[in-house]
Amino acid sequence: MHSPPTMSIRNIIDALRGETGFIYTAKARELSKKGFKVINFGVGQPDFPTPKHIVEEAKNALDKGFTGYTDVAGIPELRQAIADYLNERYNSDVKADEVIVTPGAKAALFLAFAAYVKPGDEVIIPDPSYYMYPEITKFLGGKPVYVPLKWMGGDKGFELDLNSIENSITSRTRAIVVNNPHNPTGAVFSQREMSKLLEIAMERNILVIVDEIYDNFVYDGDFKSFISFNNWRDYVVYANGFSKTFSMTGWRLGYLVVRKEVASKLTKLAVNIWTCATSFVQKAGVKALKNSWDSVREMIETFKRRRDVMVNELRKVSGVEVFKSKGTFYVYPNIEKVLKKMGIDVETFANRLLDEKHVVVLPGTLFSETELGKTFIRLSFALGEELIAEGIKRLREFVERL
Numbered sequence: 001m002h003s004p005p006t007m008s009i010r011n012i013i014d015a016l017r018g019e020t021g022f023i024y025t026a027k028a029r030e031l032s033k034k035g036f037k038v039i040n041f042g043v044g045q046p047d048f049p050t051p052k053h054i055v056e057e058a059k060n061a062l063d064k065g066f067t068g069y070t071d072v073a074g075i076p077e078l079r080q081a082i083a084d085y086l087n088e089r090y091n092s093d094v095k096a097d098e099v100i101v102t103p104g105a106k107a108a109l110f111l112a113f114a115a116y117v118k119p120g121d122e123v124i125i126p127d128p129s130y131y132m133y134p135e136i137t138k139f140l141g142g143k144p145v146y147v148p149l150k151w152m153g154g155d156k157g158f159e160l161d162l163n164s165i166e167n168s169i170t171s172r173t174r175a176i177v178v179n180n181p182h183n184p185t186g187a188v189f190s191q192r193e194m195s196k197l198l199e200i201a202m203e204r205n206i207l208v209i210v211d212e213i214y215d216n217f218v219y220d221g222d223f224k225s226f227i228s229f230n231n232w233r234d235y236v237v238y239a240n241g242f243s244k245t246f247s248m249t250g251w252r253l254g255y256l257v258v259r260k261e262v263a264s265k266l267t268k269l270a271v272n273i274w275t276c277a278t279s280f281v282q283k284a285g286v287k288a289l290k291n292s293w294d295s296v297r298e299m300i301e302t303f304k305r306r307r308d309v310m311v312n313e314l315r316k317v318s319g320v321e322v323f324k325s326k327g328t329f330y331v332y333p334n335i336e337k338v339l340k341k342m343g344i345d346v347e348t349f350a351n352r353l354l355d356e357k358h359v360v361v362l363p364g365t366l367f368s369e370t371e372l373g374k375t376f377i378r379l380s381f382a383l384g385e386e387l388i389a390e391g392i393k394r395l396r397e398f399v400e401r402l
């Protein structure tokens, strides 16, 4: 008896890693159902509602019947608004026809990887990393080459290991991925690191796939956008989006910036998959870029205070070494001493903390193929200060009880 054709799905799909924190969030949901007060540091989105005027604009567009297909690359006013925003903010020279609007930054990144990574190509990925970069690389038949960040200790945090990146380049290297500000570590790589990375890419003729989705979540440090380099057009494909900055994760709106010739080619791939980003969501996107900066600033101030609370509380826990994130809404503390003392691995730590104290943290192994996952955990501070304090108190009780 043959297995039915619907079951003979390609192995490459089976091998994909799905939503990484799923087991922890599923377990958290079960515990909540049983009446436990779970504190979830696993969240990857702002806990703020989408600002009202953005919601109103989407409603207006719907009321006006703006519900048909749009241009594949997005409505002209949104492409222009994105170019204007980037140019004003980063002193760049992006043109509207270099912008492709996509259903989320993920879709933009998918276009970028699909356009350049062929079977056998190597893609250099600083580790730890956001999970989709290696997964999509493998899906396309490419090979992720992980280069661990340098862990400089609690005060200094993480740096790109530029020498190792350079030494990892082979004749098969197609691209280097850079996510800045960096999920999961909260690092903001410096202007010097970004310039040097571009220099390496230029010297070795390698593409840089840039993901700056957290570019508004910068609290300290000298953030330098890759789109502000003069010669970005030859070396950079740039992804960003609305999910985090405007608290619009479920709306699915992002964009890719690439040179014009590439943009028009990539619309051929986009039209074969999603045709266009949702029409009325694009209208809301124009409004978001034009009118939201007061609410964004307020949100970022709140996040900065939350970061301080989280870092201060974590620093009181013995054995935990924590770098004060410069960006994103995550901290990535090193708990090596705690794990040694408890004699457990980081996944057991996360599971037991959830079972016994009802606190979700994500083990670094979800983000890393190297040593930089085994002794770190990621905590999101996209929740209120009181919850943060309560959650870290429980973590401290869990760790110090022994």
Ligand SMILES: Cc1ncc(COP(=O)(O)O)c(C=O)c1O
Pocket (backbone or CB within 6 Å): 044, 103, 104, 105, 106, 107, 130, 179, 183, 211, 213, 240, 241, 242, 243, 249, 253, 254
């Ligand atoms: C580094 C990074 N890139 C991209 C995304 C996805 O963004 P979007 O919701 O726009 O697809 C996320 C979301 O968590 C992220 O952390």
